[in-house]
Amino acid sequence: MKQLVLILLLLIGWSSVAQKSITLEECYQLVTENYPLAKQSKLLDAQNKLDAEVIATSKLPQLSLDAQATYQSDVIEFPLAMSGIEPLNKDQYRATVSVNQLIYNGGATEASLDLKSAQLKTKQKQVEVSLYQLKQQINQLYFSVLLAQESQLLLKAKKTQLEAKLKEVQSGIKYGVILPTSDKILEAELLKIRQQFNALESNKATLIETLSSLISQPLNTSTIFQNSLTVTQLQTEIARPELELFQLKKEEIENSENLLSKQNAPKLLGFATGGYGNPGLNMLDNSFQTFYTVGIKVNWNIFDSNANKKQRESLAINKDFIENETEIFKLNTNIALNQQQKEIDKIESFITSDLEIINLRKDVLKSADSQLKNGVITSSAYITELTNLYEDENTLVRHKIQLQLAKANYNVIKGE
Template identity: 70%
Template sequence: MKRFIIILIGLFTASVFGQHTITLQECYELAIKNHPLAQQTALLETQSKLDAAVISTAKLPQINLDAQATYQSDVIEVPIPNSTIEALNKDQYRATLSVNQLIYNGGITKAALQLKSAELKTKQKQVEVHLYQLKQQINQLYFSVLLAQESELLLNSKQSLIQAKLHEVRSGIQYGLILPSSDNVLQAELLKIDQQFQELRSNKSVLVETLSQLIKKSLTGSTLFKKPLLETQLKTNLTRPELEWFQFRKEEIKNSEKLIASQNAPKLLGFATGGYGNPGLNMLDNSFQTFYTVGIKLSWNVFDWNSNKKQQQSLAINNEIIESEAKNFILNTSIELNKYDYEIGKIEGFIVSDLEIITLRKEVLKSADSQLKNGVITSSAYVTELTNLYEDENNLIQHKTQLQLAKANYNVIKGH
């Protein structure tokens, strides 16, 4: 006997620990990790590095190779009688190699790199915002599965109770204590429970499959969904990714302002050109020659018709737009949190009432059970009281699940 009990305990332990389980937090992490949008974070970083490399080439020497051959209808001649200076050839040839080196451009390159870095942060945070919005969708699916899971257990309990009662009724009919055909009501109720099982399992399968596709992880009807322990902490600061997104957008504008401000700064270039051609730099020497020039060049856009100022004003307006969007987001989020705060309080009140109702229903069912055994009431009356208790217990499960869902949504809206 002891050996048999040990075997049973071993089988039970293996089944429990071998069962695949999943938590709400795991669903969050898997959805964010495996969603197609998640790939954009790395792609945006790669793209930004390429763009930054292109911008940085402004610091490197710029090398140009030019070659040309021309034929002119006329050339310069020296109007001196009996001069030995030959006229230039009408066909002329030149090949040059030029090197330009940026010495100073008012910090445009640095400002452009900083702007590119700020744009990357903004875009990556925007991806995070989109992914964060998946959480409420996951909440709805996860807690719907939890509700189906709990309802199935409750329905199982009701089925077991009716099966046991059916055995008692049949014994009572056999000994003439209960009216014949009283078991038909219980058998009909069992058939109805089978239908409820089918519907419940079908709905649960759809929910599990949908969640499985969303998080890109294989889930089955036997997967155990763990109940999360959720608490709401009111009056805490928002930590939503949208707030950082607004801040990054404002930083992007600041970097754009720096870039625009540096565009009108003086630019200093060094240059060198070497070449070979006919004629060379000496226009009086009608032969192929090598030549070179070196120098420095200063360029300064003194007046831009207030273009720079107008661009700065446009950016200032964008900054105000972002400020208004942030305030609107905080307002709407606060309204949503207040709504869920009242919802949580309402459901908690329902749960207290549910517990009281269930206590009373159990007393009524206990009395009905005794009356059925003594033949005072019919099986139909007993099933009615049992169904009333089941419905009230099911209401309790629904309210508990709704409470957990409301808390989960509250935490997601708050940014936790």
């Protein structure tokens, strides 16, 4: 008994795994997390940290080592009155260690760090935009799978109806009410349904495999794709990540302008140099000596032929370009939203007509069913009416899925 309970629990657990379900929103989230492009965001962050550390080193003491040995063709000569002074050697040697410490540079270091931070945000937002653009591809695959699922359900219903009708026809043939071979026509139609089902299953498997690769999530034909898209009221307010990207680009330009404004500021540095050489600082002492110098210095580029000003003017033009790109994007997006709204309205009108057509087809099929039972029409005539109803029901299902797809695409275009 315990073994039986254990087997049942295992079967239930296996069934729950096999019947895994997924929603459209989960697909969006998974492609954002797992698509290879998503890795770039972390790489950009790591790269930015390294760049920031390099920029920050400008505030640290800069240490340099310099060594040289020279031979010169002539040296300073002293007059006869100073003949007691030893003449300088033509071969001279010097080794020095220098330390430079930035004291003030007008805030250029902080401005450089701010620019790097702005560049990081822009690049990461560009990655987000590229990932967002995958949503329409996800929509197409997801709703194509839904359409295959619904078509399979309709095909199964048609198959069940034909199998029931086949039993009735076989009984009618047995008692001579229905013409012989009528059952063969129904059996042939059932074989066609099997072919159609296999084709749908193969197409569905291909779609699921493609979607699975995009979102890096194991999916199979037993996975249940939830048709849970809810759209309350279609709004035209645009909230696309591209608009945030345009804003970040403008902020990046503003940080570049700020850095340029500080590049010509005076720089104050402290320095110290210690060395050992022959001669040392005392040129009259012709021997190896230690020496040192300490001090501060100011570096100020007071004229650069207006290069800095022209660079800032160029950046201002770039900002105008971004403003223009923003206007173009909003215009094109509004046009796309308007077109998508028209598509939604068109499909909704199709669905209204589909429902009317299906009601009429059901009445016709009901009459054909009665006529077949009484031997008034052949199985071929019945199958024709059944197929007409099935095709119209399939059209209704296709239009309903297309409506869901159109609304999902509307949301993506809008930025929801």
